[in-house]
Amino acid sequence: MNKKQKIYNKLLELVKEENVKVDEMLRDHLYTKLGGKADFFITPTSYEEIQNVVKLSNEDNIPFTLLGNGSNLIIKDGGIRGIVINLKHLDAIYSEGNTVVAQSGARIIDASRYALDKKLSGLEFACGIPGTVGGALYMNAGAYGGEIKDVLDYAYVVDKHGNLVKRLAAELDLDYRTSNISDNGDIVVEATFQLKPAKYEDIKEVMDDLTFKRESKQPLEYPSCGSVFKRPPGYFAGKLIQDSNLQGTNIGGAEVSKKHAGFIINKDNATTSDYISLIEHVQKTVKDKFGVDLEREVRIIGDDKD
């Protein structure tokens, strides 16, 4: 029996057969519609299953990677070795008093809408962010003046040893589009948000306003990974790109959006290499013209194609 078959058999002892896929095409799970295959793609249905997979990964030295909604990731054309874990089956959302509790596979947009229904304010900023709760914590996602750090009370994670552990928000080092979640090797499984009671109409008005702003400014009709770059101190990435006359620049189907300069869209069957080449071209052009380093917000992972 080869090594891959052995790993597959071990995974089947831990996760239901229909939730273990081999050589899964990752582009089907990514907003950019880019990326190669995962050796194994699993969708656990309980925290215990996740814990057991982490223990297997430690014992047999098999790497694993978390994939949320794939809205802030570029995966290289050679794909990902080892196990990709996706928590789409763990997507419950409920409330307790003024808190909303969401499992990390739930969409943060759904948590935001749920809070509206419960007349709880604080998650309005997240009403158009297309990630999962887990991805939103990992990135400390934010928009229009709000961010996860403002409302997160605590999270449950599966730590690198496979233990289920409670982490207070302050322990996660949440900062501008970053956290210490990957440094610690944590898998976020659940988040508790502390919100404030408010009138339904007031919350709805804010959400409608943010949705209008987003739809009118962002190229949501094309695959993309949102804003590619972080805001450099003292500047706006989109403005620097616009002033470098880069809008419309196209490499192999990847294009700097004409609608929002901070977005790179997959306009016409781009590969990950096209996307990365365009990102590097934008960084170099802006550096040459304005002397400003554009740091990527989007994460690039995986192997190059042979």
Ligand SMILES: Cc1cc2nc3c(=O)[nH]c(=O)nc-3n(C[C@H](O)[C@H](O)[C@H](O)COP(=O)(O)OP(=O)(O)OC[C@H]3O[C@@H](n4cnc5c(N)ncnc54)[C@H](O)[C@@H]3O)c2cc1C
């Ligand atoms: C059109 C568009 C608009 C966007 N607008 C915004 C915006 O306004 N504000 C903003 O902040 N972002 C925005 N984004 C980016 C993106 O939606 C956020 O960063 C989001 O939080 C990513 O969540 P995800 O589930 O898609 O994560 P993924 O892209 O799947 O993963 C991102 C990272 O999180 C890790 N991760 C995912 N789940 C877990 C978990 N459970 N435990 C541990 N690690 C995990 C992954 O390994 C990866 O490193 C936008 C993207 C698009 C495409």
